[in-house]
Amino acid sequence: MVGLTVLGILPLMVALTAPSVTAVVPADTIVELRRGDRVVLENIEGEITVQAWARDALEIEGEGDEPALIVRRSGSTIRVGPDERKGRRRGLEATLRVPEWIELTAGGRDLDLFVEGVDGRIEVSNVRGDVRIRDVSAPLHLRTVQGEIDVSGARGGVDASSQSDDVRLYDVEGPVAAHSGSGDLDLEDIRSASVRAETQDGDVRFAGTIEEGGDYRFFVHDGDVDLVLPSGINARVDVSTFDGEFQSDFPVVLQRFTGGRKFDFTIGEPRATIEIQVFDGEIRLVRGR
Amino acid sequence: MSTGHDDHREWTDRLSELLEGTLSIEEHRAVEEHLGACGSCRRVLDELRSVIDGARALGPIEPPRDLWSGIEATIRAPASSEAASKVIALPGLSERGPMPASAGRPSRVTLSRAQLVAASILLVVGSSLATWVAGPALGSGAEQGASATPAAASDLVFVTGAPAEPPKELAEELARLEATLAEARDVLDPNTLRVLARNLNVIERAIEDSRNALAQDPGNEFLTQHLDRVYQRKLTYLRDVAELAEWSG
Numbered sequence: 001m002v003g004l005t006v007l008g009i010l011p012l013m014v015a016l017t018a019p020s021v022t023a024v025v026p027a028d029t030i031v032e033l034r035r036g037d038r039v040v041l042e043n044i045e046g047e048i049t050v051q052a053w054a055r056d057a058l059e060i061e062g063e064g065d066e067p068a069l070i071v072r073r074s075g076s077t078i079r080v081g082p083d084e085r086k087g088r089r090r091g092l093e094a095t096l097r098v099p100e101w102i103e104l105t106a107g108g109r110d111l112d113l114f115v116e117g118v119d120g121r122i123e124v125s126n127v128r129g130d131v132r133i134r135d136v137s138a139p140l141h142l143r144t145v146q147g148e149i150d151v152s153g154a155r156g157g158v159d160a161s162s163q164s165d166d167v168r169l170y171d172v173e174g175p176v177a178a179h180s181g182s183g184d185l186d187l188e189d190i191r192s193a194s195v196r197a198e199t200q201d202g203d204v205r206f207a208g209t210i211e212e213g214g215d216y217r218f219f220v221h222d223g224d225v226d227l228v229l230p231s232g233i234n235a236r237v238d239v240s241t242f243d244g245e246f247q248s249d250f251p252v253v254l255q256r257f258t259g260g261r262k263f264d265f266t267i268g269e270p271r272a273t274i275e276i277q278v279f280d281g282e283i284r285l286v287r288g289r
Numbered sequence: 290m291s292t293g294h295d296d297h298r299e300w301t302d303r304l305s306e307l308l309e310g311t312l313s314i315e316e317h318r319a320v321e322e323h324l325g326a327c328g329s330c331r332r333v334l335d336e337l338r339s340v341i342d343g344a345r346a347l348g349p350i351e352p353p354r355d356l357w358s359g360i361e362a363t364i365r366a367p368a369s370s371e372a373a374s375k376v377i378a379l380p381g382l383s384e385r386g387p388m389p390a391s392a393g394r395p396s397r398v399t400l401s402r403a404q405l406v407a408a409s410i411l412l413v414v415g416s417s418l419a420t421w422v423a424g425p426a427l428g429s430g431a432e433q434g435a436s437a438t439p440a441a442a443s444d445l446v447f448v449t450g451a452p453a454e455p456p457k458e459l460a461e462e463l464a465r466l467e468a469t470l471a472e473a474r475d476v477l478d479p480n481t482l483r484v485l486a487r488n489l490n491v492i493e494r495a496i497e498d499s500r501n502a503l504a505q506d507p508g509n510e511f512l513t514q515h516l517d518r519v520y521q522r523k524l525t526y527l528r529d530v531a532e533l534a535e536w537s538g
Contacts, residue, residue, distance in 0.1 A: 109481070127481055127533060143529065146484045163488040163526065181488045181526070200495045200522065219518060221495040240511035242502050262511050279498060279515055 031058040031071055033078065038103035038120070039096075042081045044069070045110045046092030052100040052117035059097040069094065103138075112147075121156075130165075139174070148183075157192070166202070184223075193272075199223060203281075207288060210235050214272040224281045227274070228288040234268035237285070240277045249287035304334050455520045463520070466527035477533070485530055492526060495519045 033039075033056050041048060053059075058078060060069060069092075072079040082092065098104065103120035106113055111129040115122060119137045126144040133140060137155040146164040157174025160167050163181040168188075175194040178185045182201040190208030197204050198219040207228035210216065216235075218225050229235075229250070239246055240262040252265045276283050307320050324331050455463060470489075474482060499516040506512060 128484070145481070145488070145529070145533070164484055182491045198522070200519070201491050221498065221515070221519065242509075242512060242515070277511060277515060279495070279502070
């Protein structure tokens with residue numbers, strides 16, 4: 001277990017260099033970090049903004065006297081959480097500044113999280129709360145039971161799941177896996193050779209490139225699928241529906257009917273695979289720019 | 290799907306060719322031999338004959354939607370090289386419905402389920418254009434042109450033993466996780482529980498939809514896969530919830 005050292009009156013700079021140290025930090029506290037450290041935000045309820053800066057340090061900036069957060073180092077892991085001696089705190093608001101290279105993990109019962117400019121891997125597991133990520137370059141793994149996920153500018157791929165709400169991914173490179181239980185999936189400006197999007201009760205919209213050797217799969221139980229695809233793509237398209245309709249801007253050469261609900265065709269050459277399965281909903285292939 | 294299913298589909302694919310008289314003598318003999326031993330294929334063959342006879346009796350069918358002109362032109366046109374290679378070319382047709390923003394829409398192909406039904410029938414009636422297997426629900430929900438599909442078409446099935454229930458191991462895992470979720474009621478706050486229950490209902494509804502559909506169409510490969518995927522989704526969800534409950538406890 002991590003040893004507990006409470007710093008009552010805090011110096012401006014808190015150096016948590018010992019293997020296992022805990023500090024309660026007020027606003028405007030800076031904690032030195034080393035390359036290879038990772039920051040874990042745990043059990044914080046409220047709104048946290050995490051922004052990258054050029055220093056190898058963690059700064060916590062709160063509203064007024066807040067936040068009463070505990071910072072603990074255990075090896076290379078820096079844990080930031082509420083000071084539970086003060087009881088359960090709701091509605092904490094804080095801004096954390098972290099090195100660009102930091103690896104970040106966050107989990108909470110009720111946490112709105114905004115992360116910007118971080119190049120390390122980011123993992124979020126939230127019960128409730130929105131997750132917004134901007135301009136990052138390592139893989140993202142984002143899960144929330146209730147809350148929207150909004151990613152813009154991701155260079156390392158995204159794995160995002162919201163059980164109840166929408167997932168929006170914009171300007172993403174790398175593998176994409178998006179899921180929603182009962183929300184829409186809006187995937188815009190996606191440059192990936194691997195896309196999987198699945199929702200039980202919602203619509204899927206995809207606009208992006210279709211790369212040679214790429215694999216693109218869209219699964220919807222009750223909802224529509226709109227794919228905005230570039231002219232001149234080369235792909236085999238497999239369509240399955242139980243009770244749906246199909247529209248295409250692209251000329252369709254049917255190669256196989258199976259029961260009127262499963263068919264496939266090729267646009268150009270079969271150099272990529274697009275699979276669309278909709279139980280009940282419309283499927284539209286739209287010619288993009 | 291299973292190899293057995295694929296093998297069987299090969300035979301059912303051959304049936305339309307048998308009726309169209311496009312099989313070689315050797316293929317014809319092989320199909321006849323198979324029919325002698327396979328009651329399922331004999332039923333499919335009978336139903337295919339019914340579909341053809343029914344469609345012939347009805348004369349031209351004109352689905353109201355825009356796909357029709359393309360299909361009609363394809364079928365009425367002299368056999369093309371594409372037709373000879375058993376491919377239906379559907380050139381871009383008219384536009385319909387609101388669409389997401391796109392730059393230029395020179396053409397669009399629209400295939401509603403009913404139109405696919407009509408297309409399927411006409412393929413058999415008019416030419417040797419496509420390989421197809423008729424499915425059971427074709428006649429039931431297709432309001433446009435569906436009258437062209439004899440009711441007996443609902444028997445056009447090859448059964449693969451599609452699971453309506455999850456496999457035993459999966460069922461056990463689901464039961465265990467559901468028990469965990471029940472215990473979590475004391476741990477999680479009411480709002481969270483409400484959300485979890487609502488999400489679970491969405492998945493349960495998808496399972497129910499899929500199972501009902503499979504009951505109508507037990508040989509449907511898509512439905513089998515779809516149901517399996519929804520079960521897997523339920524499993525993932527319950528695992529997440531169990532983790533959440535443990536974490537919150």
